[in-house]
Amino acid sequence: MSSVEQLVRPGVGAGLADTFRSRFLLKLLVRKELKVRYRGSVLGLLWSYVKPGVQFLVFYLALGVFLGLNKGTENYAVYLFSGIILINFFSEALGNAARSIVGNGGLIKKIYLPRELFPVASVWVSGVHFFPQLVVLVVACVFSGWHPSLLQLAAAVAGFVIVALLATGLGLFFGAVNVYFRDFENIVDLLLMVVTWASPVLYVWTMVRNTLGSAFFTVYQANPITIAVEIYHYAFWYPTTSGTAQLPPHLVEIWLPVGLAVSLAVVFIGQFTFRRLEGRFAQEL
């Protein structure tokens, strides 16, 4: 018998590191989500291409052509869409992660497993749904004469990482506190409603700078979502334009690392809170 093994305290995990160790289970949880989502539909995952495709066409026609926003911002539909897919990703990831612990309560109170898996799986699933939207965006960009540099492509990857980390950190935090007070579900919904407007998705960043002044603008700009959205404009929209539009200064050299740092800090806070609260999940659920 394995008497070489030590006596250990059960139910003490290693936090996010455990999700890496249990990556097989993580994979199965993600696959389960996807299977359940598209169960009984003939087109299956193809739907996640159709929806953003139609969304883009609507933007292009209704906003760009009919409302004439193309006159103010070149390729307005591409501009809007490149920001919106990040917001979609963030909203889905955080919304589901915040509900993931309560949603999996039946399991959590019966079997011990690293509970971080649930918020992380939620973010992962949203990442899978992000991909088709990205494909639609790239197709739209190519049709608009996209010619990105390597730096712009690398920045786009970093932008995604910023949002994924932020969603994971906030997902851990709200997922944990939601067990104690279900009010936090509504707080998350509120937050997600504000997020779209707190970043230059529908409007242009210069409008904010001109109204807020540079001090407040720095605060506005420190929001990781704002940074990521601007990076997406820089990577996808900007290379389709004539290049006369003004980009936020120091976007890649300063703001991109700031965004990563803020998101990482949020992951640490989220993980810390989660670990403080997870000991009582089983009895509170």
Add this chain to the structure above:
Amino acid sequence: MATAIEVRNISKQFVLRHTRSLKEALVWLLKGRRGDLSQKFFALHDVSLTVEQGESVALLGFNGSGKSTLLKHISGVMTPDSGTVRTRGRVAGLIEVGAGFHHDLTGRDNVYLNGAILGMSEEQINERFDSIIEFSEIGEFIDTEVKFYSSGMYLRLAFSVAVHTDPEVFLVDEILAVGDEPFQRKCIAKIKELAAEGKTLVVVSHDLDLIPQICERGVLLEKGRVVLDGPVEEVVGELRRR
């Protein structure tokens, strides 16, 4: 023999009334934490229990005496307010068969998902897959979504996955009454086989005729306290007298 489970003076208090609303909690805090939000009771009170490797122990007691709560502490699902729990080797807590089964997935997907939840690796599941199916006698229904299973079939598959996880320590809570008569016998035979192989078992069951067939030692819980710990016949006899 080495110790498999060591429970030392653990206590666990639960609140009688949970609140899920911030408003209620704020009002309660503003009132200086008075009122019914804070009412607590001991679900486990200074419980100590040492189980050696290879022992099979029955946890007995009336409804609400704290048996499931104790198992949850051993499996790590709950942590005690005071005292310590330590275990050696992998522990499988079969608190309820089928926890972690998803109705919209097929039997096959559920075997993988549930196996991974109970701590098996991909290779282990691949390796034991045929044996799991054979034991469950599910046959051709394995690729049917489990929501179309009869409740007995569902339990068979779940039980079959659970006994194939091959941990050092098995915690079994009320899952012996699975399926029809023949399958139930098969389950009990399997549990006995595990015990004979030298696995550590902690079994909760209200079936007082069955318990002495599986376990040698009995522990009687009453209102969160251990009141008797000895040979299983003695403890079952005591419980019957109450």
